[in-house]
Amino acid sequence: xxxxxxxxxxxxxxxxxxxxxxxxxxxxxxxxxxxxxxxxxxxxxxxxxxxxxxxxxxxxxxxxxxxxxxxxxxxxxxxxxxxxxxxxxxxxxxxxxxxxxxxxxxxxxxxxxxxxxxxxxxxxxxxxxxxxxxxxxxxxxxxxxxxxxxxxxxxxxxxxxxxxxxxxxxxxxxxxxxxxxxx
Amino acid sequence: xxxxxxxxxxxxxxxxxxxxxxxxxxxxxxxxxxxxxxxxxxxxxxxxxxxxxxxxxxxxxxxxxxxxxxxxxxxxxxxxxxxxxxxxxxxxxxxxxxxxxxxxxxxxxxxxxxxxxxxxxxxxxxxxxxxxxxxxxxxxxxxxxxxxxxxxxxxxxxxxxxxxxxxxxxxxxxxxxxxxxxxxxxxxxxxxxxxx
Amino acid sequence: xxxxxxxxxxxxxxxxxxxxxxxxxxxxxxxxxxxxxxxxxxxxxxxxxxxxxxxxxxxxxxxxxxxxxxxxxxxxxxxxxxxxxxxxxxxxxxxxxxxxxxxxxxxxxxxxxxxxxxxxxxxxxxxxxxxxxxxxxxxxxxxxxxxxxxxxxxxxxxxxxxxxxxxxxxxxxxxxxxxxxxxxxxxxxxxxxxxxxxxxxxxxxxxxxxxxxxxxxxxxxxxxxxxxxxxxxxxxxxxxxxxxxxxxxxxxxxxxxxxxxxxxxxxxxxxxxxxxxxxxxxxxxxxxxxxxxxxxxxxxxxxxxxxxxxxxxxxxxxxxxxxxxxxxxxxxxxxxxxxxxxxxxxxxxxxxxxxxxxxxxxxxxxxxxxxxxxxxxxxxxxxxxxxxxxxxxxxx
Numbered sequence: 001x002x003x004x005x006x007x008x009x010x011x012x013x014x015x016x017x018x019x020x021x022x023x024x025x026x027x028x029x030x031x032x033x034x035x036x037x038x039x040x041x042x043x044x045x046x047x048x049x050x051x052x053x054x055x056x057x058x059x060x061x062x063x064x065x066x067x068x069x070x071x072x073x074x075x076x077x078x079x080x081x082x083x084x085x086x087x088x089x090x091x092x093x094x095x096x097x098x099x100x101x102x103x104x105x106x107x108x109x110x111x112x113x114x115x116x117x118x119x120x121x122x123x124x125x126x127x128x129x130x131x132x133x134x135x136x137x138x139x140x141x142x143x144x145x146x147x148x149x150x151x152x153x154x155x156x157x158x159x160x161x162x163x164x165x166x167x168x169x170x171x172x173x174x175x176x177x178x179x180x181x182x183x
Numbered sequence: 184x185x186x187x188x189x190x191x192x193x194x195x196x197x198x199x200x201x202x203x204x205x206x207x208x209x210x211x212x213x214x215x216x217x218x219x220x221x222x223x224x225x226x227x228x229x230x231x232x233x234x235x236x237x238x239x240x241x242x243x244x245x246x247x248x249x250x251x252x253x254x255x256x257x258x259x260x261x262x263x264x265x266x267x268x269x270x271x272x273x274x275x276x277x278x279x280x281x282x283x284x285x286x287x288x289x290x291x292x293x294x295x296x297x298x299x300x301x302x303x304x305x306x307x308x309x310x311x312x313x314x315x316x317x318x319x320x321x322x323x324x325x326x327x328x329x330x331x332x333x334x335x336x337x338x339x340x341x342x343x344x345x346x347x348x349x350x351x352x353x354x355x356x357x358x359x360x361x362x363x364x365x366x367x368x369x370x371x372x373x374x375x376x377x378x379x
Numbered sequence: 380x381x382x383x384x385x386x387x388x389x390x391x392x393x394x395x396x397x398x399x400x401x402x403x404x405x406x407x408x409x410x411x412x413x414x415x416x417x418x419x420x421x422x423x424x425x426x427x428x429x430x431x432x433x434x435x436x437x438x439x440x441x442x443x444x445x446x447x448x449x450x451x452x453x454x455x456x457x458x459x460x461x462x463x464x465x466x467x468x469x470x471x472x473x474x475x476x477x478x479x480x481x482x483x484x485x486x487x488x489x490x491x492x493x494x495x496x497x498x499x500x501x502x503x504x505x506x507x508x509x510x511x512x513x514x515x516x517x518x519x520x521x522x523x524x525x526x527x528x529x530x531x532x533x534x535x536x537x538x539x540x541x542x543x544x545x546x547x548x549x550x551x552x553x554x555x556x557x558x559x560x561x562x563x564x565x566x567x568x569x570x571x572x573x574x575x576x577x578x579x580x581x582x583x584x585x586x587x588x589x590x591x592x593x594x595x596x597x598x599x600x601x602x603x604x605x606x607x608x609x610x611x612x613x614x615x616x617x618x619x620x621x622x623x624x625x626x627x628x629x630x631x632x633x634x635x636x637x638x639x640x641x642x643x644x645x646x647x648x649x650x651x652x653x654x655x656x657x658x659x660x661x662x663x664x665x666x667x668x669x670x671x672x673x674x675x676x677x678x679x680x681x682x683x684x685x686x687x688x689x690x691x692x693x694x695x696x697x698x699x700x701x702x703x704x705x706x707x708x709x710x711x712x713x714x715x716x717x718x719x720x721x722x723x724x725x726x727x728x729x730x731x732x733x734x735x736x737x738x739x740x741x742x743x744x745x746x747x748x749x750x751x752x753x754x755x756x757x758x759x760x761x762x763x764x765x766x767x768x769x770x771x772x773x774x775x
Binding site: 026028029032035042051052055056058059062063064066067070071074121122123 | 508516522
């Protein structure tokens with residue numbers, strides 16, 4: 001009973017945060033609500049005795065992805081969505097939610113008693129990652145590395161065009177001392 | 184070698200840390216209210232009025248109001264008394280009935296002390312001037328401002344010695360002149376009567 | 380082991396045992412939580428005063444010595460002052476986030492102490508993935524810094540928050556890299572297992588702490604540097620560089636919220652120091668075999684205090700870094716050195732079967748020379764003349 005209670009509480013909080021992430025006006029508030037939803041998911045993992053997945057969820061989503069989202073919001077200077085965008089957004093969200101609900105509802109595993117899964121320790125997960133799932137792991141690693149390299153290339157090219165401009169020294173605004181000597 | 188400078192800096196701070204326990208002379212600060220540094224002779228805060236012998240009658244001030252006029256902050260307020268009193272040369276001088284300095288306005292520039300022709304106003308070294316009341320406690324009256332010449336000698340020994348010396352010389356000169364004048368008056372008296 | 384070593388454990392069990400059976404686990408948990416909060420709360424109070432006194436001594440001053448005997452009641456006075464100060468919130472601020480930020484910083488940090496083993500059998504929760512939990516908790520502080528900086532609607536706050544986040548993200552990499560070596564050698568993510576992996580004595584007397592190996596020494600150094608940066612300690616206190624950006628993300632905070640931020644920062648420092656003790660200094664293990672009978676919690680406390688003193692000492696010595704120096708130091712020096720350190724740890728692990736006389740010296744030589752080589756080589760890149768000088772276009 002306490003387990004079900006905590007599950008309901010955590011699930012409710014997660015859903016509430018997710019709804020808030022979509023419904024709030026201020027985009028930074030939306031991002032923070034999304035982080036709340038991430039943390040709620042981590043709590044659900046922990047309740048399922050998936051320690052590693054739960055902590056990794058917090059570490060990756062709350063620690064890194066959330067900050068990335070916040071930075072992106074800050075850098076793009078989030079503008080207020082127009083009402084038509086919001087309406088279509090609600091429509092898409094409703095459609096997606098419906099599809100998901102149907103998918104989950106039709107899932108046979110929902111209607112049969114789940115066998116208690118053997119808790120996977122960090123050691124087991126690590127072993128599986130570098131033996132059984134080595135190919136997907138390396139593929140993901142390669143993909144991420146290439147994405148990183150691509151990002152660096154794009155970023156570096158911009159600064160190169162800026163610094164290779166020979167006229168930059170002439171174009172800089174005059175210093176206060178020079179202004180005095182000119183006048 | 185990378186990091187060598189950091190290690191040297193750490194050694195220096197550790198030397199300070201250990202040294203401050205072993206050698207109190209290293210400490211840059213003192214325990215202020217209990218321990219006080221001797222004041223520097225040239226230090227000055229607010230003005231005070233010098234008196235000789237007696238605070239009521241010995242005040243050097245002649246209420247000439249030069250300080251009042253020169254004060255850039257205009258923090259001096261003087262009312263002249265009608266009664267006169269003799270100064271150190273024996274000349275009759277005016278005296279202040281009211282002499283107030285608003286030390287909340289005074290900026291300690293020392294111009295009043297500089298312009299005073301009677302060596303009456305000098306700069307003090309008191310600095311614990313905080314008061315619980317903003318207006319009346321910071322307006323110092325004649326009685327609070329009057330301090331003996333010994334105080335002046337204590338806080339500005341060199342300046343006080345010079346002033347005392349000059350005043351003594353002036354006094355002797357004045358006395359000599361008086362004596363001379365008296366003698367001249369004695370000798371001249373029959374001469375002046377002679378031609379008549 | 381002897382009763383004095385286990386005094387806290389037996390005390391907790393006795394006290395919780397007095398309660399009726401169904402509430403005993405809850406009682407035990409509450410006792411542990413209360414003990415941890417009291418211990419580290421008073422540790423915070425003590426550290427604030429000791430830091431000021433030590434800093435004073437290192438600058439040839441006396442430090443605070445007025446309130447109570449030797450000034451030891453100064454934290455109480457500070458607490459009273461903080462509590463009765465006016466709590467100002469700017470009109471433009473996002474009031475909810477502004478109030479939430481200090482809580483987001485301070486509350487999760489307490490959880491980090493749950494996985495630290497403070498002595499033999501003295502750990503609140505022995506998670507299988509304890510260290511992952513520790514770093515997951517640390518993620519909340521970045522969020523708190525962002526919330527504080529953004530919600531204040533103040534440019535200094537925002538600059539401070541941006542600096543803080545950039546710094547925390549940059550230094551989390553060397554922090555984790557230096558941690559990974561210890562994890563690799565212990566073969567576990569559990570902090571209790573890591574302490575156990577450092578048990579036993581080399582040559583029959585010297586403890587087998589990780590710091591007594593080349594990779595452990597380098598890792599410990601990397602860890603300390605990264606830990607100082609993670610907890611915004613000088614010389615990495617750019618996020619609150621008061622000479623440049625007032626107080627960074629703390630600019631618009633006052634009163635109790637400000638105190639909460641300080642509490643959170645010090646608790647973060649304590650947590651990461653405790654982690655350093657656990658990972659590299661053998662946790663609660665005594666340093667030499669002759670002291671094997673002494674209480675384990677004493678050794679944890681002693682190492683902890685020594686590291687805190689080291690942080691204060693560094694703060695008294697080093698000036699603040701510039702932002703570009705800070706990021707270059709992390710990405711050009713600490714991160715590559717952390718990767719090389721992984722290699723050194725792997726070499727150490729690979730040469731473990733060597734048993735010939737003097738094998739320890741040879742292994743030290745190999746690992747040490749790898750690290751020294753890269754230390755010098757990477758260090759060249761940090762010299763001021765290693766990169767073209769910065770051009771200031773707007774500042775004369």
